[in-house]
Amino acid sequence: MDTKRPTVPAAEEILGSYYPVLDHGFVALVDYMGSDEAVEQAARVSYGAGTRKVSQTRGLIRYLCLHRHTTPSEMVELKFHCAMPMFVARQWIRHRTASVNELSARYSLMPLLFYRPDAEHFALQSEANKQGREIGAPAEVYREAVERWDRLRTAAGEAYAWMLAEDVAREIARIDLPLSTYTQWYWKVDLHNLLHFLSLRVDPRAQWEIQEFARAIAGMVKRVAPLSYEAWVDYDLESRPLTRAERDVLSRLVEAGDDTLSARAGASVSAAEMKEAGLSPREVRELVEKLQSPERPDFELDLSRFRSAEEVAAEMYEAVPADFQ
Amino acid sequence: MDTKRPTVPAAEEILGSYYPVLDHGFVALVDYMGSDEAVEQAARVSYGAGTRKVSQTRGLIRYLCLHRHTTPSEMVELKFHCAMPMFVARQWIRHRTASVNELSARYSLMPLLFYRPDAEHFALQSEANKQGREIGAPAEVYREAVERWDRLRTAAGEAYAWMLAEDVAREIARIDLPLSTYTQWYWKVDLHNLLHFLSLRVDPRAQWEIQEFARAIAGMVKRVAPLSYEAWVDYDLESRPLTRAERDVLSRLVEAGDDTLSARAGASVSAAEMKEAGLSPREVRELVEKLQSPERPDFELDLSRFRSAEEVAAEMYEAVPADFQ
């Protein structure tokens, strides 16, 4: 259709197509409003008459991102259709500044689709990170886990279908579906809040399953607002806070000359000195990590993986208990 | 302890005590800030010098409530500790303007407590209300439901405990816990948003289980801010919107004289006329309901039911898989 609204060909290319995530989930970009130009336009209100046009869109957007002038990026809006296991949905919904319409299990019949971790991501409790996981679960443990999952889900699905057949209220019939059951929703969010979501959810400390969704969404943001995406990678995602004590430590190791930064000859800071500066042992480890030259992650989508809306809808429909399709 | 802050004896009486809801849930008021006087104080900034003190606190609060001047009621804040089944938590969390800290199943071990509907509230899918339920499920259906619930939950609990024993990451071990599993959180919200939550959640169209939580909370609000509570019942909860078409219909039936409202002699509006005025058959039924003199609901708490924090904590602790207590 024809529009006078700003339009982004790279976003149009994937609009309405469904990108698979995990075994039965998906993310689809279904609408968008604005792009990098909308960010600039909003920021330029702040400049108006009497100021010169000092920078191009890219420079301005990078400046805004670096200095946390985030309100202009609220001017871009994206809308997604997503399906995810309920335990992922429960993490996702904690991001409050967004609009959500979820499939209601009070009205609707639930497709009996359950998330089954693959062997690679079936992991042990991490020692280092109390909320994380570590690779290396024995194959036989995974095998038994799969058996237990299969049995439980079959029983839960049968109980659900049986209650529906007995005309039990749907809102009661669903209460023993497991957290691995897939749900779906429309999710609409502005670019500022979306990038904040991504920063937290592509992070290795987030649960791996929600990372997978966040990575797919990051690839879509890259298409809607590529300059904002790039600035986000450089100034937010791959940036690290340098705390007051860390600045103190680094100031002993680096000195600034005319246009040059130099290592101070022979300077070093010992563990004891770092402790005295206020750094805990964990903070020392984190500082070392911050001083690595980071990789620049990429969130490019594999276009060949996209599926059509019809195909996805059919899969959902077929997973509803048979007598109620 | 001693404080210069406004203090409400009726709230202090229940502060930190746990009110049981459903079979294993609870609500406890654990902190509050302000009361009806804080609402008045905030509204009076708007009156300040040059206006007379026209009304007492009650009159002012009723005026504010009737005319939807809601910002002064944001000045009162309440904090609760609550435990509820996850399917209730998923409805509750949709109220975005609140602060929540939930027990994390990534870090923590989940108490294996599950909600089991009692026979009275085990109901059939409603014909009239697509998201509701109706009484009257046969006893043998309930009996079989209980058996299925028991089997499923035992199996889910065993699988959870087995995975923990195998040192599987907690965030994976929990994915097949059913939606009936209890979780818990701290929930902090201002009075305006709390009353909005209550209006939607004590409503008969809400799922019965979340109504139970809302009724307990309403009883606590009544103690923290009794005048705001009373105004909410009269001007919000038991108020109904009278739509444009309904006002048109009523204007044909009622006339206003000097200080008197009278029925227009012989006036009536037929089904056909109501349709012509724009009312659908459902809207006609709703109009009839609006013209009933409403009961004044009460949300008085039964003080004898309160439990101590220690007792509740012990029950939670004992429900964690035995090897991990």
Add this chain to the structure above:
Amino acid sequence: MDTKRPTVPAAEEILGSYYPVLDHGFVALVDYMGSDEAVEQAARVSYGAGTRKVSQTRGLIRYLCLHRHTTPSEMVELKFHCAMPMFVARQWIRHRTASVNELSARYSLMPLLFYRPDAEHFALQSEANKQGREIGAPAEVYREAVERWDRLRTAAGEAYAWMLAEDVAREIARIDLPLSTYTQWYWKVDLHNLLHFLSLRVDPRAQWEIQEFARAIAGMVKRVAPLSYEAWVDYDLESRPLTRAERDVLSRLVEAGDDTLSARAGASVSAAEMKEAGLSPREVRELVEKLQSPERPDFELDLSRFRSAEEVAAEMYEAVPADFQ
């Protein structure tokens, strides 16, 4: 440009054109996302598999509006460019759930445009409504008011230009500009929050100047989402809350038969009885007003009044102090 996004011809027709409001203000719809169909699509996630398509878009949207299921209407987003006097901006900004980028008087030079009420809207303090106004200010008072406004604004503008010429910081130079000075911003908001804004701001109790802005915006909403607009007029704007006590009173005057509503023969409720039912004298007056058959307001835009972006920008630019253009 070509897009796969939902497109609304009636909105495209006015997109990017500037609608004058007051003497130097404007509202322009500069972008939008979604329309009535997006509301339906979001609500239908709640119906999904297993439910029938019971209603057309119009019926569904009216049902959602009547029952305050507001989240689907958050799926539509609108973006405006607006200029308004600062005292209007200060009322407007109180609506928090929106994105705003305002012209910064710290960076930018302010156009010296001031709002001057016309004689018709120059009014006396209302007796009945403590925050309102009443018609009928004497002509000579208006004349003197205009003289005082002119003198003050000339002096304020000269002081501003003088400080700029002396290179005083802009953030200081502007502190004595009057509240009648025009500012401008981009304003982006979802349909749900926009309709709430309109309900409060087209209301006769809002200041007349902000009503003018709200009426222009209502005319734009009518073009973007006509069914949502119509439902808002019928079920929100022209609806009135019928309180608990009012329902009690009306139940004595009206009775429901089979599909018919009738006036109860000879029924009337006296002032004393209304007082006993809990209605204050003000509430009695308001009840009488609620029982009038309401007009259906219209917010049709006069297309001939639209101006081009260039023309408006030129007017703003020319109003900047001359030495700094």
Add this chain to the structure above:
Amino acid sequence: MDTKRPTVPAAEEILGSYYPVLDHGFVALVDYMGSDEAVEQAARVSYGAGTRKVSQTRGLIRYLCLHRHTTPSEMVELKFHCAMPMFVARQWIRHRTASVNELSARYSLMPLLFYRPDAEHFALQSEANKQGREIGAPAEVYREAVERWDRLRTAAGEAYAWMLAEDVAREIARIDLPLSTYTQWYWKVDLHNLLHFLSLRVDPRAQWEIQEFARAIAGMVKRVAPLSYEAWVDYDLESRPLTRAERDVLSRLVEAGDDTLSARAGASVSAAEMKEAGLSPREVRELVEKLQSPERPDFELDLSRFRSAEEVAAEMYEAVPADFQ
């Protein structure tokens, strides 16, 4: 009064006392809910059964702050009564996640109090920082500015009083009051959003006048939640983001050994190399600033400056136009 709620003596000491800011403004802490312990309690829900108590309150709060786990700090709430010039109020109100009740100039008479910058803070437009100011305005420019301010404000005050005497609606009478006029409000905000406000508003790039308010509030936060305050200074206020490119540059200058950080012998990075790494000249200057060992700012309140509520109220009252007191 007696309460079971958590109580903080250092906060009680200043509760309800008014701290002067600028020439006629003030900030008063008028209520609070919770303290550092409430942050810990909320975070510990996330640990519950099965985790050890690994850290004391201080360590936990610092960990939460460093890793941006901000939701527990939403559990603390503070309420202030503040008076500030309207141009400050307009910056302040942009922080949306807060509750505000402002003196309404539609209902109330405005005290005729205006902010007059003192000579020290009357400054020139900054060259380096387009939104800032620089010291050094000539004394004679300041003298003339004061004269112009005095004339304008006298005229604006007289016009306001004249219109009130002519019974012009207050909402119109006030439209030519200057932005330097003081307004006042109640402001309630949770600790997380308050600290975010402080980070932006004690920053040297904020307008100096709002910095003054932020510094007074910071001193009050220090009394309500001292550990959260300290963590905020170390991990937020005096922290700086180290961007992807900056990490790259620093990795060439510093190396990590066993528990030791050392300057790499002879390493330096030239201007050309920094440009190649992606740093703009401005970014290079900012990096140098980040590598300074920062001062630890203090926001201690001078208790001798506090005034009583009665004294402040009397000053406000006397500033209302004389015929209307």
